[in-house]
Amino acid sequence: MAEKILTARFETPDSHLLNTYQADGGYTALKKALTMKPEEVIELVKASGLRGRGGAGFPAGLKWSFVPKEAEKPKYLCVNADEGEPGTFKDRYLMELDPHAVIEGSAIACYAFGAHIAYIYVRGEFKVPMERMEQALAEAREAGLVGKNILDSGFDFDMWVHPGAGAYVCGEETALIESNEGHRGMPRLKPPFPAVVGLFGGPTVVNNVETLAFVPHIMNQGAEWFAKLGPERNGGTKMYGVSGHVKKPGIYELPMGTSLKEIIYDVCGGIRGDHELKAVIPGGSSTPVLTPDEIDVAMDFDSLAKIGTMLGSGAIIVMDETTCMVRAITRLAKFYSHESCGQCTPCREGLAWIHQVLVRIEGGQGREGDIDLLLDICDNVQGNTICPLGDACAMPVRGFIKKFRPEFEEHIQKAGCPIGPFPAPWAGSAKG
């Protein structure tokens, strides 16, 4: 198997402790960064081509460079550890098993763009990751790695854990900032972008946990090394989280651009039992679904975009032929309509409507024209909302209909689900 970077220490006993981390060369990257000029750190990360691992794949170094050098208000780093996209479960392991890498990466990022405070916004349900982060921060503070004048460099860096309160939308960077400020988690209008007006009105960078965990490695081993780990413009490795009907679901760190087919059949041991692959969601539940004939694709930002889907968070959801596609998308629509913050009209009303229609189709009460209605609602939601949550529901609904339209039609014609009745716990109202 290929080189492990982020998950290299996952098997080491007590990998979350400072001693273990330092014995493995931990915090040397921070030491090195502090001897460089901040601009040099940004240039290095830019040169590595490190792209954001939260889903959008925006180049991290470029994001840092947008922060104005001089600012009236303090600058902040927000570490996005709200990991809420169904299918995604990578950041929790980084926090549980290698929290110091997250802290070290955050410290380097802060030094690079001139912030002195970082908040790690951890999904409310992540109890253990939160405890591990708190413990690691206490250790680091004790060792002078966090706090005033870290490593006698004259640079102040502090970091705090901010627990989320259970809203998927807080993974959206401006909603995260609102929530981090203590407000109801609702996305803000952009512009202004967080790099200009963010947390408490100060310039703010929001980075994913995985993104920051790469930074110490890039400092130590160089930009070129990192870039060469993956295909062009898609450097590094990627933590793929595979769930669903494979023999060995789990987190796998593989080079960017590993084939989806290889991941499913070689890495994860193929489909469970004697079953056949039916569909794959490649990058978390909001990314359009792929059919078995499409899985010979490199799992990187650009290759997936070419076939009309996204790498997203690298969360691969595998479904075999026992899966009812209508039921699967109904469940996802329920999630998104439930998680809509309720702020803007198309998302608030449209997602609930989509879910209601899907529940009806799956329940055998589908009507002529429902499918086109669904597509039109998606059309009216997508692109018209404040944040991408509306799109995150509309995209997979469109994708499922596009790839599996006959199955939807069958539900309507036969007035029911060919695979079986809708299990009771799912058959609730849109309220969820």
Add this chain to the structure above:
Amino acid sequence: MPKLTIDGVEIEAAQGQSVLDAALAHGIHIPHLCYHPRLKVSGNCRMCLVEIEKAPKLQISCGTEARDGMVVQTKSEKVLKARQSVLEFMLINHPLDCPTCDQCGECKLQDYCSEHGQEESRYGEEKHGFDVLDVGPDISRNMNRCIHCTRCIRFLRDVAGSEEFTLYERGSHTTVGPYLEKALESPFSGNLAEVCPVGALTCKHFRFKGRSWLMEKSRTLCPGCARGCNAYAWTSKQEVLRLTPAENDFVNQSWLCNAGRASIAQIEAKNRILEPTRATAMEELAGVLRALIEKDEGEKVGVLASPRLTNEDLYLIRKLAREVIGTTHLAFVPGMSDDRPFGPLDTPLTEWFIRADPTPNSHGARDILHSTEHTENAFDLIEAAEKGEISSLLVFSEDPVTSFGDVDRATKALGQLDFLAVIDSHFSPTAELARLVVPEASFAEKDGTFTNEQGRIQRLRAAIPARGHSQSAWQTVTEVAKHLGTVWTFNSAAEVDREIASKIPGYQDLDFDTLPLEGLALVQADEADQAEAEESTPDQDKKE
């Protein structure tokens, strides 16, 4: 100044102005619901989406700054589809109860749906309903009609200075309501009826009383305090059904306080005076005065006038007292002074809006009554009555028995008078003591002007005919003066104003018929002096 093109028309926007503001300023209407010119932009309704060249998606015009060279489409196919879909989404869980909704006829959702909406809804699912929640005595909340625009939340938090409403729940179950289900406490909560663009928040006092298209509205003034808020009196069948704010950037912006709105209650109050004591009251009043004047005892007549009266009333009361009766015992009760800035300010309304002086025309009373050589306040008049310096007293819209502060002493002093007449709109302890009572019109039945605390002359307009035999004090005074043999020819407030303009310093520009909607700032005495001084001795001043 950025120049942009909207629907093919090139317009110039102010620096930093939004596309929506720029469009509205140039008469191009882009439908909008959550946007309110006096509230922070929230961009949540998505009604004002427009197509902007080079932008990958539709943009909200309320939250997009107008930039040089922008090409904006507000009626393209894409925009119209988005707009129609937003309306469709808004109606999904809306009860469509326009026939029984108080907002009907002045509902932006209703207007936009008839303009841009679909004939029939494609929504074939069950609508969900929200629980009823009482939010206090002034505002009725119907969550089913809410479009979640958050104008109410933003108004209370950012303008009224009392963060009382918030969002609850999420997604399509999101509700808007008070914290801890408490009743609204803001003295400005009444504004929510207008701030809410739909029928979710309506005025409880106006419930089911009238339809907007069956009412007439007159632009007038709120009589509730020295601010002189501009207001519309909405009438139907000669009844004032509600008072709502009228815009005035110099005075009240778009707001009116709850107490001001409630001032219409005085029109139909049980203690309204509608008829004089006797049909011959005017002759009697004139007779008493004539007797004193003939004995050359005009000085023994006291006259007390209220800052609740209009400038026209006050001017003719002064003219009667000075020129006809010949007394110097002319008094008024001065309003309380207010140390706080007058505004309008961007700070919460609680800090500046409602004035300490509860009368609408203290400034006018000072300007008009103080311009005589000798004016007293009400307390001096009570003392004058005790000392026997005055034997008769005319009281215009005041209640000295109560306002003097010592009811027994005031009652005793007034009891010593030979004659007491009260000209007022409502019965009071003083009126109970009077030999003659003459009815005065209420604020909603009078034409005239008030001068607010800031020195702005504004027009009060009669919204309904005067009740019973009531009339404005200037008419009563003119009638009395005619009985006393004068040749006064005042037939309207406008005619009185022509004399005010020539006699009262600062009022020289007053012209009743051409008074601007936003009022007229008084010509400041020091300004006039200064202008004169500069003209006459320019060099001398500079040498100083």
